[in-house]
Every structure is written in structure tokens, then in C-alpha cells.
Amino acid sequence: MHNGEELIDSRSNSVVQTLVVEQAQQYVELARQNPDINGDFLLYLKESIKACVNGVKRAHLVSRYVDGGLLQEICEGLMITKHMYEGIRMANTNDIVSVMRLIQPLLDDDVLVSRDQEHIESNVDTFTVVERDGAIIACCTLQPYENNFAEMGCVAVDPTYRNLGKGNAMLGYIMRKAAAMGVTKLFVMTTRTAHWFLERGFVEATVNDLPPSKVAKVDLKRKSKVYICDISTKRALDEKELLLQME
Structure with a gap:
């Protein structure tokens, strides 16, 4: 006091x-x-x-x-x-093989949209990674769209670290990064991990709530659910970060 x-x-x-x-x-x-x-x-x-x-x-x-x-x-x-974001950084070409190795099990299980190493190479600037002791233990992408939207995709965390808060830290980092880019709505599309995002401040939406250029690319056959998070104000970000640290 x-x-x-x-x-x-x-x-x-x-x-x-x-x-x-x-x-x-x-x-x-x-x-x-x-x-x-x-x-x-x-x-x-x-x-x-x-x-x-x-x-x-x-x-x-x-x-x-x-x-x-x-x-x-x-x-x-x-x-x-405490600083949540130690070890989190932008990916570079040296990380491509490690990222591919990390996401391969999720590709095999059809959890993630299919992508190959060439795709990762050409889009490496959209990837964020979490590094620990020289190893890549988590990754995701951040793709901006019109109308102040951005998508967080290709989310993967090494099973060894899934209960150690690395996913939370990465999400918090992406929220801050997106907000710095002028993004006010961060969205994800997922077929199996809806509960994880709902517990972290996302709300369910529909494909029609997404920006037009994203709607045009959606594969409806995957039946992915859409979840959106409001990051339009600094206080909203602070509250989301507090929630992530309480996990």
C-alpha cells in the first residue's frame, strides 16, 4: 500500500x-x-x-x-x-529446419494447414520463435490483413514445454507485436484447440467476421472455428497479459 x-x-x-x-x-x-x-x-x-x-x-x-x-x-x-518474453524473437533462415521439425507432427495429424519447407522459407519473416538453450521450442506466424486485423497461425509448442507457460508467453508477445503494427483484432482459426484460446480472452466468431481477403482464402472443408481477440487499447493488452501470467 x-x-x-x-x-x-x-x-x-x-x-x-x-x-x-x-x-x-x-x-x-x-x-x-x-x-x-x-x-x-x-x-x-x-x-x-x-x-x-x-x-x-x-x-x-x-x-x-x-x-x-x-x-x-x-x-x-x-x-x-517479470518479463514474460525472454527467448522470443523473430525467425530467420537458420530456423527453418527447426520450425519444420516442430510443426511436422501437427501437419501429419492435420491439425495445421498443410505447408512445406519451401513455404516456410518464403514466409520466414512472418514467423516468431521461442528459443531455449539453442533449440526452437515453439513457433507461430503473424499475418496482417486489412481493416486492422491480423491472424496468428501455425501455432506449435514442443510437447516437453507445453505446461511451462511458453505458449502463453508467445501469445502475449504476438499481441504486443500486433498492436505495435496498428492491429486491433487478432484472430485464429483452429479445428482442435478452441478451449485454449477461449481461456485466454478470445471469443468465438464466424468466417464472415474476418477481413474480405482472408474470407476469400478460407478452406471451408476444414471446418475451422474462428476466434477473435480485442487488442484495441493498451489496457486491453495489459489485462490479457495479466490473464496469461495467471495461467
């Missing part, structure tokens, strides 16, 4: 509601050079960083003077989080 202090982003004059540990540490370093910074607030921030570094997923700074502050924190407070 703190005394109601707020962090303001001077570039946008908006209240900062979420910081990853690295950002919070940078603020602490800058604050040490400013004698006007409230010492108590700085102490609370440093203790929040310490908690996250030592294994706590997120720390909330809540004003002691706001009635119902604990409840309001989910929408209005300052949250410090």
Missing part, C-alpha cells in the same frame, strides 16, 4: 499502469538522481522489483487512501511484472 503516488509518462502525459522489472529498475536508477522523488514510493517500488526477481509473478502498488483500492487495482493501479 502506498500514499497515492502515480507514475506519469511525460511523452503522452498518461498514467503508467504496467512496468516490467527492467523498466522499473531503470526508473529507480533515474529517481536516485532526483531529490524530489518520494522516498517511500521509491522503497515500495524497489521491494516490488525484489519480489519479482525472487519469483513472484507480479506485484501491485495500491493506494491506501482509495476505498476498494484492492478491487480497483486490476483496472487502475501500478503493476510490476
Whole structure:
């Protein structure tokens, strides 16, 4: 509990509601050079960083003077989080064989739309991968469309890592990346993993809800279900990220 202090982003004059540990540490370093910074607030921030570094997923700074502050924190407070996205990066040509190896079992089971190594080579710039100890353990694509839509596709996670939050981290990364591109609606099409996306903030839609250029390419014979996630505001992104970290 703190005394109601707020962090303001001077570039946008908006209240900062979420910081990853690295950002919070940078603020602490800058604050040490400013004698006007409230010492108590700085102490609370440093203790929040310490908690996250030592294994706590997120720390909330809540004003002691706001009635119902604990409840309001989910929408209005300052949250410090561990960085979710370590090891996630854009794919390059050196990853093509590893990506193909990762998705092959899903291609064999007809979970993913058929694609060969040549297709991956020509579309490698759309792939994001998760790397751990030099191995590619997860991947997906992000394909932008008109009307501020983008599709997350070709989602695959090595079975060894499926219960370790790598899929959540990759989804959070893709949401942030898509939003930075101006995307407001992120969609997926799937035949078997609907529950996973529903549990993470997607809602069921129809093919007709998709942008026209995507509708023209849909293979109706696959009977894929459509799910869309709203990422139109920073707060929506923060809430989705919080949900992913709670998994």
C-alpha cells in the first residue's frame, strides 16, 4: 500500500499502469538522481522489483487512501511484472529446419494447414520463435490483413514445454507485436484447440467476421472455428497479459 503516488509518462502525459522489472529498475536508477522523488514510493517500488526477481509473478502498488483500492487495482493501479518474453524473437533462415521439425507432427495429424519447407522459407519473416538453450521450442506466424486485423497461425509448442507457460508467453508477445503494427483484432482459426484460446480472452466468431481477403482464402472443408481477440487499447493488452501470467 502506498500514499497515492502515480507514475506519469511525460511523452503522452498518461498514467503508467504496467512496468516490467527492467523498466522499473531503470526508473529507480533515474529517481536516485532526483531529490524530489518520494522516498517511500521509491522503497515500495524497489521491494516490488525484489519480489519479482525472487519469483513472484507480479506485484501491485495500491493506494491506501482509495476505498476498494484492492478491487480497483486490476483496472487502475501500478503493476510490476517479470518479463514474460525472454527467448522470443523473430525467425530467420537458420530456423527453418527447426520450425519444420516442430510443426511436422501437427501437419501429419492435420491439425495445421498443410505447408512445406519451401513455404516456410518464403514466409520466414512472418514467423516468431521461442528459443531455449539453442533449440526452437515453439513457433507461430503473424499475418496482417486489412481493416486492422491480423491472424496468428501455425501455432506449435514442443510437447516437453507445453505446461511451462511458453505458449502463453508467445501469445502475449504476438499481441504486443500486433498492436505495435496498428492491429486491433487478432484472430485464429483452429479445428482442435478452441478451449485454449477461449481461456485466454478470445471469443468465438464466424468466417464472415474476418477481413474480405482472408474470407476469400478460407478452406471451408476444414471446418475451422474462428476466434477473435480485442487488442484495441493498451489496457486491453495489459489485462490479457495479466490473464496469461495467471495461467
